Amino acid sequence: MTRRSKVSDTSHLRPSLPITSSQEPFLDSYRKQCVVDEEVALLDVLDTAGQEEYSAMREQYMRTGEGFLLVYSITSRQSFEEIMTFQQQILRVKDKDYFPIIVVGNKCDLDSERVVSEQEGEALARQFGCKFIETSAKSRINVENAFYDLVREIRRYNKEMSSYPSGSGAFGSRAPEGKMDMSEPGDKAGCCGKCVIM
Template identity: 50%
Template sequence: MGKNKAKQTLPLHKIIMVGSGGVGKSALTLQYMYGDFVEEYDPTKADSYRKKVVLDGQECQIDILDTAGQEEYAAIRDNYYRSGEGFLCVFSVCEQESLEHTQEFRDQILRVLDDESVPFILVGNKVDLAHLRKVPPSDANALAQEWGCQYVETSAKTRQNVDLVYTMLMRQIRDRKLKQQNVNNPDKDSCCVLL
């Protein structure tokens, strides 16, 4: 009985994966969740994953929604965005156009949430394909700086920085929740006497 109660009180961090089709959102998610690399590309409609993780010594749950990058799913994205607490915006370092599309995803997220400070990380995936690279790190860093977010390069194939991006985003989400709690419940022990 006590075990179920503890399970329910674990903090839950909701992450949404966004980006163009074929940039490796599902590959990153599956590598993080199961340690598997999926070579073939199978367009996603929307898949949800949840697992218990330890974040800075504290048990919590991560909920990852892997969204479709294809344009035909744009209409249902708004609903997904509303449920997200943080976003990994993924592009392929081998495809300049996928970096350009990240602006559209960010604009749509900010329009739906109306919140510039939502936890957000720009992710350049497929760095293992260095010989096919089209996007210099300086371009992505400049964009991340413009957005006021972090930029991280990953490889779903080699697992480079995969755990790191999810951990970084969970920290941002957790810290933001704590900040909001403190704003909503300032020092509970203090009192104010009105005369």
Template identity: 55%
Template sequence: MHYGSGKYCRWEGSIPDGFEALTSYFVTDYDPTIEDSYTKQCVIDERAARLDILDTAGQEEFGAMREQYMRTGEGFLLVFSVTDRGSFEEIYKFQRQILRVKDRDEFPMILVGNKADLDHQRQVTQEEGQQLARQLKVTYMEASAKIRLNVDQAFHELVRVIRKFQEQECPPSPEPTRKEKDKKGCHCVIF
């Protein structure tokens, strides 16, 4: 089974949004010698996918590299903390930057409101998250690494959105050869 290659990264606002915890619950392989990078091989809708996640959150030295990550990415998780309005307000800017770098009006993205278990500390309502998602024309979901709410689902949904986008961009040719089937994979960047 071929998993293809992928490249993922993400950044955040000034207050942690819990993305590292979200990622660490999703992935199984972690190599701290390569910044904060994670790898996950899984089967989504009976198709193999390899997810490589590079977490540059809070590391200013990676700021200049963001646009390079954006250029190579095939999909993005836009993560904010529901307990931090500032991280929520930065999402629109990040989404616009991705579209500018990609020179597109639309691109595969999922908006994730993390720390959904901290309802008593909530600064961003679910309705506000849904409204922003409609404005950005993306799917919205809330997650919590602490109680494992929608952790796998967020990553899996991103892969589905990427696949749908790729199929619309390049409809499959009639019955690919076995060699072509083995080369298919999912390559994306997560912010």
């Protein structure tokens, strides 16, 4: 039996996902239903990646997001460096020491044009305490896996946070001290909320 949960995200990864377009003006948003670990997830995808017109509203999206795909191009050093700024901004806006994030190196099909090594992406994800994945929207490599990993991390985070009384405990507004355990299997429990891909 599957349960229903809701997630929304934003990303460069949209072209290879079978999703339907939103009618909202000024927002590049999409919806996709999928099953992750035998639980139905409804992905509401808000795509702000690489779109300068969204920069003024970025903090608003960060406030409402419950998970983030931080996407850079392996062919662009600048996009990789921006990921560090986005991660710090998310934690500041959320007033957390940790929040569900996946670092995504896109365009892995363009290895001959690569300027950011896979090891650099992995090291940055380790620094953030999150998962790393390389994708290719064009070649449809690992795109769905990036979304599924984010759904799993949101579920795990929500389950951990629900075990702490609101506004109390040793952590206050912070997340539980353990960042993402990279060897931990996906958790089937809990619901997902709104996700943003940058």
